[in-house]
Amino acid sequence: MADALVSALVSTILNNLDSLFREEVRLAGSLKTELESLQSTFTTIQAVLRDAEQKRWKNEAIKNWLGKLEQAAYDLEDVLDDFQSEARGSGSKLSTFFSLQNPLLFRSIMARRVKSARERVDAIAAERIKLHLETGVGEAVIEGNKDRETSSLVAESEVIGRADEKGEMVSMILSNATHHDGLSVYAICGMGGLGKSCDIQELDPLQRLLVEKLVGKRVLIVLDDVWSESRDKWDRLKQALQSGGRGSAVIVTTRLEKVALMMATVPFRRLGCLSNDDSWSLFKQRVFGMGTNEGNADLETIGRQIVQRCRGVPLAIKAMGSILSSKSQETEWLNVRDSEIWDLEDEGSRILAVLSSSSRNIMDLSKLPPLRSLILNSNYGFRSTSNISNPSNFIGNQKYVRVLDFHDGLSNAAFKSLKHLRYLRLFGSNVKALPESISSLHNLQTLNLQCCISLQMLPNGLKNLKNLKYLDLRGCHELISMPVGLGQLTCLRKLNKFVVGKEKGRGIDELKELALEGELSIGGLCNVKNSTEAKNANLIEKKNLRSLGLSWRSKESTHQQHGNDEEVLDALQPHPSLKKLRITYY
Incomplete structure (x- = not known):
């Protein structure tokens, strides 16, 4: 994953440099020279990245080189972002910045910062020669994920349950071995675990080696935790496996039913959930393995209730046992037992929530380095999401964060330094008004306020967010009206709610x-004075709208009949491409 991030970062930086050269900016003197040098260096680096990606797993030095390059690229991205943010903050084009009082001072400061970043990148780029990285290498070889490699060495005493399934599988293999002349493939859906790596990468030598090892021999092969859904790959492997002697068999374990159906030559076996006794034994093994908390009758009672909520899924049981093995307070166990994650109907979502609750409540975020993305929400129902005593202060110090997902209200101070922020989500926050400092987030592209059920007012300066593309107001039922000048957000493409106000600058003509x-719901149409005003919304030209809601209700006042509601409705005629229309309180 790291190498893919590096490739994306390098591409982003080259695009940003191209953008600087294209825009109306006078990049004179040393600043222009430094930026051109950076562009040349990153172009060279980009040419060898494919080779580095292929060799990263086998060469620790190359892996470290990619890590250094990644950090340097992030730091340079911050420098370029600072440059563009500061310049655009004073006008619509970068060129206007240089008409300020100190353009020479600005260029000098930027040139020094870019030079420092360029020297660092140059040093990293020079290391490619020592690492023998080549340009123009062909398509990268797909490597296995080392974290998913499994082993045939299993402590049998630690395996709990599955005795019946094991006996049934052995009986099937022995029975078919006497009656089957070809290769028998048995698939087990819902397991994972055994794998073997090989240094040979090319297909033909691998197939020939496998045939050489299997020819004429009666073998039992286990292919564990198979994820590939490619029938072509399976057919090529099966050709080699069929060189085994009569009665040979292959056992496949997979979590995907599609894989089991594709590979099996006999009906596959789907593993069921663990019994109550086996579930409790597995949980005890994890949580009381070192003798911790053992003998505490109260914790055992709560533990049995937690195990029941795991519904016999081994992955969930093991995860919960690992979480609670380090907790000795009854309140901590009760928090887990009473968590909302157990209410999730979908089993996959429930297991993911359980696993997610385990990298929670143990990380001191105040010790982390500067972040690009920070997601702190309570979607999984635990009462505490982190060890932050002052979240506003902590988030305010993350000046280079691009993505922020937070569910509690934040102070004005928290947003003042987040000038690089692109995505802000305050899902389900109970705030009535947003901090006015949000209006200074000039790079913000997405503002997600979904289910902020108490929200009444948006920031007055929202019109300053010139890069805003998506404003999500679904579930904001208490919203009184829109801020003045929303129509100035010319980049805005998704606005699912607009509440018509009475004052100038808050009217329906802001939509023009x-x-x-996509979807748009217009409320407060009782505040539209006449059909001319309604026609100015220009709905007839909005050909990309698919769903439109029209409501004459307003939070500010009850609907008073103007006598022209029918004319207003006529003037709100949408484009013929509309798929859904909903009219309420008309």
Whole structure:
């Protein structure tokens, strides 16, 4: 994953440099020279990245080189972002910045920062020669994920349950071995575990080696935790496996039913859930393995209730046991037992929630380095998401964060330094008004306020967010009206809720120039004075709208009949491509 991030980062930086050269900016003197040098260096690095990606797993030095390059690229991205943010903050084009009082001072400061970053990148780029990285290497070889490699060495005493399934599988193999002349393939859906790596990468030598090892021999092969759904790959492997002697068999374990159906030559076996006794034994093995908490009758009672909620899924039981093995307080166990994650209907989502609850409540986020993304929410129902005593202060110090997902209200101070923020989500926050400092987030592209059920007012300066593309107001039922000048957000494409106000700058005509897409719900149409005002919304030209809601209700006042509601409705005629129309309180 790291190498893919590096490739994406390098591409992003080259695009940013191209953008700087294309825009109306006078990049004179040393600043222009440094940026051109950076562009040349990153172009060279990009040419050898494919080779580095292929060799990363086998060469620790190359792995470290990619790590250094990644960090340097992030730091340079911050420098370029600072440059563009500061410049654009004073006008619509970068060129206007240089008409300020100190353009020479600005260029000098930027040139020094870019030079420092360029020297660091140059040093990293020079190391490619020592690492023998080549340019123009062909398609990368797909490597296995080392974290998913399994082993045939299993402590049998630690295996709990599955005795009946094991006996049934052995009986099937022995029975078919006497009656089957070809290769028998048995698939087990819901397991994972055994694998073997090989240094040979090319297909033909691998097949020939496998045939040489199997020819004429009666063998039992286990292919564990298979994920590939490619029938072509399986057919090529099966050709080699069929060189085994009469009665040979292959056991496949997989979590995917599609894989089991594709590979099996006899009906596959689907593993069921563990019994109550086996579930409790597995949980005890994990949570009381070192003798911790053992003998505490209260914890055992709560533990049995937690195990029941795991519904016999080994992965969930093991995860919960690992979490609780380090907790000795009854309240901590009760928090887990009473968590909302158990209410999730989908089993996959429930297991993911359980696993997620385990990298929680143990990380001191104040010790982390500067972050690019920070997601702190309570979607999984635990009462504490982190060890932050002052979240506003902590988030305010993350000045280079691009993505912020937070469910509690934040102070004005928290947003003032987040000038690089692109995505802000305050899902389900109980705030009535947002901090006005959100209006200074000039790079913000997405503002997600979904289910902020108490929200009444948006920031007055929202019109300053010139890069805003997506404003999600679903579930914001208490919203009184929109801030003045929303129509100035010419980049806005998704606006699912608009509440018409009475004052100038809050009217329905603010929608006129917005090229909106998808879903739009317009409320407060009782505040539209006449059909001319309604026609100015220009709904007839919004060909990318698919769903439209029209409501004459307003939080500010009850609907008073103007006598022209029918004319207003006529003037709100949408484009013929509309798929869904909903009219309420008309």
